[in-house]
Amino acid sequence: MKSTKALVKVIPAKPAEPNLAPLVREILEKLGEDPARDGLVNTPVRVDKALKFLTSGYATDIRKLVNGALYDVKYDEMVVVRDIEFFSLCEHHMLPFYGKMHVAYLPKAKVIGLSKIPRIVDAFARRLQIQERLTQQVAQTIQEMIDPVGVGVICEARHFCMMMRGVEKQHSGTMTSSMLGAFRSHKETRDEFLSLVRKQQAW
Numbered sequence: 001m002k003s004t005k006a007l008v009k010v011i012p013a014k015p016a017e018p019n020l021a022p023l024v025r026e027i028l029e030k031l032g033e034d035p036a037r038d039g040l041v042n043t044p045v046r047v048d049k050a051l052k053f054l055t056s057g058y059a060t061d062i063r064k065l066v067n068g069a070l071y072d073v074k075y076d077e078m079v080v081v082r083d084i085e086f087f088s089l090c091e092h093h094m095l096p097f098y099g100k101m102h103v104a105y106l107p108k109a110k111v112i113g114l115s116k117i118p119r120i121v122d123a124f125a126r127r128l129q130i131q132e133r134l135t136q137q138v139a140q141t142i143q144e145m146i147d148p149v150g151v152g153v154i155c156e157a158r159h160f161c162m163m164m165r166g167v168e169k170q171h172s173g174t175m176t177s178s179m180l181g182a183f184r185s186h187k188e189t190r191d192e193f194l195s196l197v198r199k200q201q202a203w
Ligand SMILES: [Zn+2]
Pocket: 090, 091, 092, 093, 094, 095, 159, 161, 162
């Protein structure tokens, strides 16, 4: 008879995650705060949890995430997923930047499940990032996964590190784009993508 004890041994224990709470407590102290006061007493634990969630993209296996959602098709029209909301942290200040991403590709022989595209965006957004790299990583991942005729990604974002520190006006946004394959070489393809992104939402 197999005992449960033996089973437990076979499953390796998950390596302990570093606990950031003591470090956060130290930051609070260095800021001149009293980490023991009512409002702050649980803050280090909350910050630890929040930071781990906001950087959980490092642990995401993109291949696993997409696995099973790649389909062979004879479809050669542009696929566009607009207005994908994302939230990320800038790697220079560890302050949030957030916005929308528009992703398009022209299939060659494969398409990717539509719901997977926002999940790819999340996997890269939930890391310490710069907007340019985030935009490129999403485009390159789709390129690698389905080898399409081309990929286009446009990212519009607002950065708290600029807004809160008074570096830039409150309402100015930053745009980045990554165009691969036909989206880079063919103006008509790029223009079609841009016009689809700019179109008013019909619902
Ligand atoms: Zn920043």
